[in-house]
Amino acid sequence: MDEPVLLTGAGGRVGQAILNGIGGEYDWRLLDREPLPRAKVPDGVTDADLYVADITDERAVREAMADVNAVVHLAGDPRKTAPWDSVLRNNIDGTQVVMRAAVDAGVDRFVFASSNHAVGGYETDDRTPDLYRTDDDYRLDGTELPRPGNLYGVSKATGEALGRLYHDKHGLSVVCVRIGNLTKDHPPREYERGQAMWLSHRDCAHLFDRCLQAEYGYEIVYGISNNDRRYYSIERAREALGYDPADNSADYTFDGEPKDVVDVDDGDDDATPAEPNFPSNPDTRGA
């Protein structure tokens, strides 16, 4: 792809997972309200393509958007406990500014970082913790209505709705990725819910690469690895985007150690069990 891809929130966890994986594949334009240290910037991205700006600053966003072909919009408040004034400003107003500027600049594709918290309300007391276990076949597939469990989730559901509006009214191709739990090197430790929605760094980079390559109209997909425990379907991401994840939290012990290290067949019957019935993380559904 020769035309620039604008990545907002480039200095954060998701932005860095993407850039570490596919930083050399695109002509990036990186925007963050915090200046990016050189270590966070891929080789070949010059200072002219680094924008220090707040996404609610319409003029700055429009400037960064000039000649851009695709947008990966990550910037926002990622806290599940974020208060209303912050999600209203950073996640709702900011997303509207970035999407509107994308439409006005003639951008083709818009990739929106939505969240599992847009549907956290489906994790009802009667479904949990069974939902997080491999013998439970309950699945959310992206066709269900949003059901946020907190104000942060409301802001993400609103971003998805803004994407629907700009797709329907202006033909912008939009994919909303309901990201699970991005954790580096291993699934979240001793956290069943986190292991069900683990997104490894390499699967994250691959998924966003597919979002930049595939043809689509408006899509909502789940952004998780190929976890045995999952209660989010990844079928739509496979079908619409060609997502083909490499990782699975079942390849790790509950403590987050790779099983091929722990499960060496040395004659001792002391391997860590694959899925012990430890209690779920008490901090399951946020505020």
Ligand SMILES: NC(=O)C1=CN([C@@H]2O[C@H](COP(=O)(O)OP(=O)(O)OC[C@H]3O[C@@H](n4cnc5c(N)ncnc54)[C@H](O)[C@@H]3O)[C@@H](O)[C@H]2O)C=CC1
């Ligand atoms: N990390 C995860 O597991 C998940 C992340 N997400 C979403 O992915 C996106 C990125 O999340 P993370 O990288 O984890 O967060 P992060 O906090 O590590 O990174 C966010 C980046 O956006 C920038 N930013 C925040 N507000 C801004 C504003 N108003 N203007 C310009 N820049 C701003 C920050 O400076 C930061 O560099 C967020 O929208 C979050 O809601 C969704 C689900 C899971």
Ligand SMILES: O=C1O[C@H](COP(=O)(O)O)[C@@H](O)[C@H](O)[C@H]1O
């Ligand atoms: O949307 C997000 O979700 C992930 C996972 O949620 P959690 O409730 O299991 O912590 C969270 O880590 C991330 O910060 C947030 O932006």
